[in-house]
Amino acid sequence: MDYLIEIQQVTYQYPTGEKPVLQDVSFQIKKGEFCAIIGPNGSGKTTLCNAIRGFIPHFYKGELHGDVRINGKSIKDQTVGELSLQVGFVFQNPFSQISGVSETVFEEIRFGLENLGIDTVVAEKRVDEVMKLTKITHLQDRNPFELSGGQLQRVALASIIVMEPDILVIDEPTSQLDPEGTEEVFEIIRLMKEKQKTIILVEHKMELIAEYADHIILIDDGKVILNGNNEEILTNEKVLEHNTLLPQYAMLGLELRKHGVNLDRIPVTEKQAKE
Ligand code: ADP
Numbered sequence: 001m002d003y004l005i006e007i008q009q010v011t012y013q014y015p016t017g018e019k020p021v022l023q024d025v026s027f028q029i030k031k032g033e034f035c036a037i038i039g040p041n042g043s044g045k046t047t048l049c050n051a052i053r054g055f056i057p058h059f060y061k062g063e064l065h066g067d068v069r070i071n072g073k074s075i076k077d078q079t080v081g082e083l084s085l086q087v088g089f090v091f092q093n094p095f096s097q098i099s100g101v102s103e104t105v106f107e108e109i110r111f112g113l114e115n116l117g118i119d120t121v122v123a124e125k126r127v128d129e130v131m132k133l134t135k136i137t138h139l140q141d142r143n144p145f146e147l148s149g150g151q152l153q154r155v156a157l158a159s160i161i162v163m164e165p166d167i168l169v170i171d172e173p174t175s176q177l178d179p180e181g182t183e184e185v186f187e188i189i190r191l192m193k194e195k196q197k198t199i200i201l202v203e204h205k206m207e208l209i210a211e212y213a214d215h216i217i218l219i220d221d222g223k224v225i226l227n228g229n230n231e232e233i234l235t236n237e238k239v240l241e242h243n244t245l246l247p248q249y250a251m252l253g254l255e256l257r258k259h260g261v262n263l264d265r266i267p268v269t270e271k272q273a274k275e
Contacts, residue, residue: 002072003028004167004198005052009066012047012056021047023222024066029215031166032196036203036213038233040243044222045202049169051075052200054083070167088165090157092172097156098144105147106131106140109159116163126162134158134188150181157188168192171202186212210234210247210268218242235266249273 006028013020021044029035037045050056054075057064068075070086091097102108106127113123131137136154139147144155153173160168170189174182186208192199193212203209209216209230216233218226220242226233233239234250246254246268253266253273267273 002031004031004033004071005029005200006069007048007051007066008069010048010051010068011063011065012051013063014047014060015062017062020063021222022051025219025222025224026066027217027224027227029198029200031198033214034193034199034201034212035215035217036201036209037217037219038203038206038209038239038244039219039225043220043242045219046171047222048219049089049171049200049202052167052169053087053089054078054080084165085163086165087167087169088160088163090153090160090168090170090173092175094149094152094156097159098152103143104141105136105144105155108144108155109162112159112163130158130162133191134161135184148181150177150184153177153181153185154188157185161188161192165197167198167200169200172204173201174203174205174208182208204245206234206245206247207269210250218244220244231266231268234268 007025010022010025011020012022025048037048039045047056050060051068057076058080070083075083098108099111102111109127109130110123113126131140134154134157136151136158139151139155144152147155173185177185189199189212213230216228216230217224218233218239225242226236226238234247235254237254239246249267249269249272253263257263257266
């Protein structure tokens, strides 16, 4: 079996930390898989994302044991620039993502391509296509700083998608958005899933995870607690012991089963509950 991402016995301690924040973490992700990472605050999810994009060990020093391999090659043997072509990273706060030097949304999305020295005509065609895909063409002449949080997060996603990475690492993209902004951002994530991108998503909203994720990893205190497919994890009461929720339909199903109701399958989404 060939895996696109292999996390091999990773133990990592920040230079200022007192103990490792990742402890013997191992799992694999296949090409085209949508993997959600769940777990309580401070459990090491963002740190893990930073290891996958090579910021650990290249920017954050500290002690890294084990290895992360992308496409069979260790992150230790690739520069952050090389890795950024394969792994696109979307931040929790879209303001952290934007370059701050572009006067318009169009320029902002073109920025990364320009830095790579891609021909202007080719770059602008790619920007146009991605703006259409992410439904932000009407914003192209606006200043990024004038946009709403949801609009800005879509621009941030577009500026990553335009670089055409195989892997998207998305760290709580909607934690600062209202329901409308959340829906708009997930519409783009849904499209990326349809395009068979490999997606790693850190998210607390379990209803969204239930709808999208193929593969789920629960981490707590820097350790992998559970690693399995969507239904396996989202119907496992052990998740609740780690300060992490389950989808409301799964909770209801588990409760009904406890009261003797004979359910063949615990639903994890509204669609499954109606079936
Ligand atoms: P999560 O994303 O699950 O909330 P993080 O990966 O952000 O968890 O943090 C895991 C632990 O590492 C926390 O205890 C946090 O305080 C610590 N930590 C995060 N970033 C740094 C850093 N740059 N330096 C030292 N400790 C850090």
